[in-house]
Structure formats: structure tokens, C-alpha cells
Amino acid sequence: MAILRTENLTVRFGALTAVDRVTLEIQAGTVHSIIGPNGAGKTTLFNCITGEVRPASGRVFFLDRDITGLTVYQRAQLGIGRSFQRTNIFPNLTVFENVWLAAFARIRPSSFPGPVPRHRLSELKDRVYEVLGEVGLADRAGYRAAELSHGDQRLLEVAIALGLSPKLLMLDEPTAGLSPEETRLMMGVIKQLARRYTILLIEHKIHLVMEVSETISVMHFGRLIAQGPPEEIQKNPAVQEAYLGRR
Amino acid sequence: MARFRQRLAGLIPWAALLVAILVLPDLTRPTVATEVWVFAILALAFNLLLGYTGLLSFGQATFFGTGAYTAGLLLIHQRAHPLAALAVAALAGGLVAAVIGYLCIRRIGLYFIMLTFAFNLMAYFIVYQASSITGGVDGLPGVPRPPVDLYVLAWDIRPGIAYYLFVGLIFLLCAMTLKKVVDSPFGLVLQAIRENEARAAALGYNTAAFKRVAFIISGAFSGLAGALYGMLFGIVPIDTIYWVTSGNVVFMTLIGGTTSFFGPIVGAIFFIWLAETVSVRWERWPLIVGLVFVFVIFFFRGGFVEVWHRAYGLLVRLSQRGQPKYGHSKD
Incomplete structure (x- = not known):
């Protein structure tokens, strides 16, 4: 069952399209990670799901309910809990x-x-x-x-x-700025949580992502360029190109 | 045991307040002493907004004045029971705060402050214009102080010292109620909003609604204080709703300290003492207030309460001098 669904979600900041027609489904009980280079629009997508940022177009559904028009606190009351990239x-x-x-x-x-x-x-x-x-x-x-x-x-x-x-736990780069020692600690915590929560995770530490995720979505310039289980994503040529550049 | 000691430590400020209430009439005139506790209520109500919720209301006189005129009119025309007059004054203060708060809280920061100020000016001009009811610029004279009739006994509060005790008692009740409010879960949410409003919203709190409720509570207690003020002098001067009164509350609260519950009370005592004793001898007394204010802002951002904490810390350090130190002590 999809706990969260976005339909053609688009966010614009002036001329910049930070999130570009993203359609996404998060299955209940899984860990779903969003990866991508810096500035790919991952945090903006997060903010759009939690209500901090309003989309230019598109819809967000939580537990089959259209929450696009709801405020931050109303979405939180429905069961969306998040952590922030910058300590908040x-x-x-x-x-x-x-x-x-x-x-x-x-x-x-x-x-x-x-x-x-x-x-x-x-x-x-x-x-x-x-x-x-x-x-x-x-x-x-x-x-x-x-x-x-x-x-x-x-x-x-x-x-x-x-x-x-929360029914949906959204973690925005929990290991940001941590020392190797602290990172290991945080990874241990997240692995523990992975069994008990539906998690939407933004993370740059690829080995952590590969280890805990059922599904990985890859964002690049605001667009979803790939989605699938970890093994598939690793081999995906479009993903390699986004990360390593065209050869 | 630790818990018991904590409880005991929590009682110390209350004991100090009780002593202050009993001693103050020996140090100054009953009118001045009474004024101290009236403004202490107002400062505490104001600090619920500034110190706890992080809202600088520059229009507290709106609610103070509303309460003063409401109670004054009720006492003059309806010969109301003093407690009923106080209750209605608090209700009126809360009601006006509900309306003004609803409009102001849509804006934040500087715009919020300016809106509360603008509404204060509006309230002033309404009272100024409606002179057939309010007495306009001359104030509303002839506010009586009927006995507090409690069926079994009637307490005559006309003598200065009796009214002083009456106000002291009401002050204690107000202070205890407000302390309950700030220590409650509701009070903690207010502090969370002060600390980080966006995060509080992300937890599911409708922060605007919490701020509105804080505004109403603050308005109600301010209105109550206003009613006591009018009864004290037998007249409601138009100053009660003038913006300078709003400014004075900001002064006394900042001087006393916004970070502790009791700080504003200390500020009110200091401010009224200065206003009533020095002003008699030197008409430029606000200069002293200004100097103290500048000094506090520069050196003791936490107000008088911080002076006390620092002095206490210094005493502890001095007493530990010469003893071996392990680890770092916290300043």
C-alpha cells in the first residue's frame, strides 16, 4: 500500500524549477531513499511534502487523502514527522x-x-x-x-x-556534518528504526543508503531520473552519468 | 529527597514576595506600595508574551486601559461589587486582546510590534473622543471603592492600607495562576514557539492559535491590573490607555529580566519606586530610568535577575577559592 504519493509535483523558485514533475510512491513499511547530487531538489521535495514549500503544480496524497492544501501543522497531525538537514x-x-x-x-x-x-x-x-x-x-x-x-x-x-x-518518518540527511565515529552511531540508529517505521530518507552516505533501502529514487536537476531497488540503481547508466558526469 | 529540596527551593521566591508585600507599606506611602503590585501584575502578564512566547507587544496599555475604564464605569454607574468589577474588567481585557491579537498575530516581528502599537493609539483616540462616557483627556473621576461583600463579612477596602492588602492578595493569586500557566504543557509549547516557531509547527502545533490564546490570557490579566489601578486613585486617568504606559511596561520587564518568571516583578518594584520617590525631588527622573536601561542592555541582558545570578556565582567561586578543582566549572 502506498502511504505517500506525489503526482507531477513541481516547485519553482523564480526561474529555477527546483522540483520538476516528480511522481513518487512510498510503500508502507519500507525504507525509501532519495539520492542525487547537491542541488538536485531533494530537500525542496521534502519541504513540499511536509508543507513548508507550496508547489506550483501537482498534488500530494497521504494515506489516500489529498493534503496539497494543508498547512505544516495539519500534515504533522496526520502523522508526517520529519527531521531537518540543518539542526532545528x-x-x-x-x-x-x-x-x-x-x-x-x-x-x-x-x-x-x-x-x-x-x-x-x-x-x-x-x-x-x-x-x-x-x-x-x-x-x-x-x-x-x-x-x-x-x-x-x-x-x-x-x-x-x-x-x-509518525506514520511516515522523513529524515533529511541525518548524518550531515558528523564525524566518522558519530556517523557509525547514527547509522546504527537508522538501521534499528528501519524495521519499525516507514522511512523516507535523504542521504549522501551511499553505503548506508544501499544497506537500508528497499527502494531508491535518484534526483537530478529537479527530475526523477531513476527508481528501483539498490542493486538496479547501482548499475543504472543514467545514475552513473549524473554522479560521475558524461565520459 | 532531591525532589523535596527542589520543591522547597521553588518556594523561596514566594516567601520573599510575601515578606515584600508585608514590609513594603513600612517603607513607602500605601498608594505607592499598592501601585507596585498593580504594575507587577501588568508586567507579569506582559512577560507571558515577551519572555515566554517571544512576542513583543507594544500595546499592553490597550488592555490595561480597557480594564480600568470598564471597572470604573461599572463601579460608578452600576455600583458593582468590586470583585464583579474586576472579573468583568478581566473579561473585557481578554475580549479586546482576542480581537487585536487575532489581527496582529497574522504578522510577525517588527510588523507585529507596530500593529500592537497602532491599535494602542487607536484605543487612545477612541477614549479621547468619547469624552461624554470616558471623561476624555480629564480622565474618569469618582470611581468608588465599595466594601468587598462576602456575605459573611464585608471587607472595607476604603482605607489605604486595607486596599493595599486587597491588591497584594489579588497580586499573589494572579502570580500563582500565571506561574501555573507557564509551568503547564501549554506554557512549554509557548516556550517552544519562542525558541523555534517553525519546528513547533512541524510537530503539529497550530502556533498562531497558541499565540492568540497567550494574547487573550495576557490581556485579561492586564485588564484586571487596570481595574485595580482605577480603584486605587478613585479616577481613571487617560494615561492608563496611553502608549507611554505600554512603553513603561516594556521598560520594567526588561530591567527586571524576561528570562525568569519573577524578574518582571523586581522590575516593577524598581520602576515604581524610582518614579514615585525620585520624581518628587527631580523632575527629570526618566533620565535615570534611561541610564539604568542602557546599562542593563549593555551589561546584563537578563535584567536584575541576572545580576543576582552573577553575584551568587561570584560568591560561590570566592568560597571555593584555594580548593582543588576537578574539570571545568560552568559560568
Whole structure:
């Protein structure tokens, strides 16, 4: 079953067509990666799926519902959770609070300022520690997020997305800017998640992509130029050309 | 045990406030002392927006004035129960804030600030023009202070000191309520919006709706403070809705410190003390306010509260001098 579907999605920034008629299907329960050279339009495609960027034309369907006109928060409430390429956290709140806010959004995103039942709060707390455990940040729960190292902030970035318990988890280059040591840690985390979540992944570390993905889509100059299982993509001449240039 | 100690530490500021409320009338005139707590309520309400939600409202006097005139008119014409007058004033403040907030929150940053300011000016001119109801530029005189009738007993709040205690009590109730609000899940979402609004939206929070609710709460408490102000002087001066009052609230809150809940209270105490004691001797007293403000902005961005934290840190460091150090200590 396709959990997410885009139809001829096109995004323009002035004269630049960042995403060009992209039609994509993400199957539930799989890891689907999007690769491509820098500037291929991968993050713009992400932003268009989550609602941060409006498409010039085309539609986005989530669980067979047309969500093209919905706002960012409405899509998040439907179950789309994402992490960002550039670390995007709540710097002056604690690590615990960062993830707590995500978990709380799942159960009550309304702006009504009433009290929350006690058992609900303890469930939330358990959920937060569960997520922090998954990414290995449980012992830093009380730190201010700004005090974490870059690598730990990247892990927190993923933890916030997990806190939402999303139906579709979108990870935008989770290993960006990580040291080899931190990259290995992050890869371990993502491999763990791959079994339990439907994941849409943007990543430059090709060996990670090849290892975890069921399907890979390749973008180049805003267009989808290839799609298929990892083995097929590796052999695809169009992909080799996009990455290595014409010989 | 750690939890118990944490609780105890949380009570210290409240104990200090209680002492301050009891001691203040011995240090100054009851009117000045009362004014301190009125403005402390206003500053706390304002800081819900600035310190917690990251919204600089430059029109807090709109709601302060709305409350003052609403309660004044009710007390004059309807001989209303003082508590009823306060409740309706809070309601009116919240209602006006709902409308103005709805319109202002569509814009962000500088445009938001200018809109709150523009609405403040509009509110001022409405009150100025409607002089048959509001008294115009002369203010609304003759606001009575009827006894607080609680069926079993009637509390006469006409004497200055009785009214002082009445206001002190209401201030404590307001402060405790607002503390509950900022410590609640709702309050944490507000802080998340302050920290990173785009991320809060990506989590599924309708950030505009949260900001609107914060605006309404802030407006309601500001209206309540306004009502207390009118009852204090027996007149609602048009200054209550003038933009300078909005500016003063920004001043006292920034001077006191926006990063802690109690900072604005300290700022209000300082500001009113300065305004009421120095102004008698030296009419250019705002110059001092300006100098203090510049000093705070340059050296203590966290306000007076940061001065306290730094002094405390210095004391700790001095007391540890000579002892072997392991690892790095945090400043």
C-alpha cells in the first residue's frame, strides 16, 4: 500500500524549477531513499511534502487523502514527522523537553490551556525516555539542547521526529556534518528504526543508503531520473552519468 | 529527597514576595506600595508574551486601559461589587486582546510590534473622543471603592492600607495562576514557539492559535491590573490607555529580566519606586530610568535577575577559592 504519493509535483523558485514533475510512491513499511547530487531538489521535495514549500503544480496524497492544501501543522497531525538537514531544535529547552514537546503534540496539539491528566503525563514521560534510549541520549535528558555536541544534536533532531510516533518518518540527511565515529552511531540508529517505521530518507552516505533501502529514487536537476531497488540503481547508466558526469 | 529540596527551593521566591508585600507599606506611602503590585501584575502578564512566547507587544496599555475604564464605569454607574468589577474588567481585557491579537498575530516581528502599537493609539483616540462616557483627556473621576461583600463579612477596602492588602492578595493569586500557566504543557509549547516557531509547527502545533490564546490570557490579566489601578486613585486617568504606559511596561520587564518568571516583578518594584520617590525631588527622573536601561542592555541582558545570578556565582567561586578543582566549572 502506498502511504505517500506525489503526482507531477513541481516547485519553482523564480526561474529555477527546483522540483520538476516528480511522481513518487512510498510503500508502507519500507525504507525509501532519495539520492542525487547537491542541488538536485531533494530537500525542496521534502519541504513540499511536509508543507513548508507550496508547489506550483501537482498534488500530494497521504494515506489516500489529498493534503496539497494543508498547512505544516495539519500534515504533522496526520502523522508526517520529519527531521531537518540543518539542526532545528529548541536550543534553550532541555533535551527531555525537546522530545516531550513532540510526544505531547501527538496526543494533544490543541491550544486549549487546560490541565493534562496525571496518567497521561506519566505515559508521556515513559515515551520520551523510550525515544531517548533508542538514540542513546537518555543520560543527557536534563541538558540544555544548546549544550550538546553537534553529533548529539543530530541525534536529538531524529529523536524529536521519533517522539511524534509518525506514520511516515522523513529524515533529511541525518548524518550531515558528523564525524566518522558519530556517523557509525547514527547509522546504527537508522538501521534499528528501519524495521519499525516507514522511512523516507535523504542521504549522501551511499553505503548506508544501499544497506537500508528497499527502494531508491535518484534526483537530478529537479527530475526523477531513476527508481528501483539498490542493486538496479547501482548499475543504472543514467545514475552513473549524473554522479560521475558524461565520459 | 532531591525532589523535596527542589520543591522547597521553588518556594523561596514566594516567601520573599510575601515578606515584600508585608514590609513594603513600612517603607513607602500605601498608594505607592499598592501601585507596585498593580504594575507587577501588568508586567507579569506582559512577560507571558515577551519572555515566554517571544512576542513583543507594544500595546499592553490597550488592555490595561480597557480594564480600568470598564471597572470604573461599572463601579460608578452600576455600583458593582468590586470583585464583579474586576472579573468583568478581566473579561473585557481578554475580549479586546482576542480581537487585536487575532489581527496582529497574522504578522510577525517588527510588523507585529507596530500593529500592537497602532491599535494602542487607536484605543487612545477612541477614549479621547468619547469624552461624554470616558471623561476624555480629564480622565474618569469618582470611581468608588465599595466594601468587598462576602456575605459573611464585608471587607472595607476604603482605607489605604486595607486596599493595599486587597491588591497584594489579588497580586499573589494572579502570580500563582500565571506561574501555573507557564509551568503547564501549554506554557512549554509557548516556550517552544519562542525558541523555534517553525519546528513547533512541524510537530503539529497550530502556533498562531497558541499565540492568540497567550494574547487573550495576557490581556485579561492586564485588564484586571487596570481595574485595580482605577480603584486605587478613585479616577481613571487617560494615561492608563496611553502608549507611554505600554512603553513603561516594556521598560520594567526588561530591567527586571524576561528570562525568569519573577524578574518582571523586581522590575516593577524598581520602576515604581524610582518614579514615585525620585520624581518628587527631580523632575527629570526618566533620565535615570534611561541610564539604568542602557546599562542593563549593555551589561546584563537578563535584567536584575541576572545580576543576582552573577553575584551568587561570584560568591560561590570566592568560597571555593584555594580548593582543588576537578574539570571545568560552568559560568
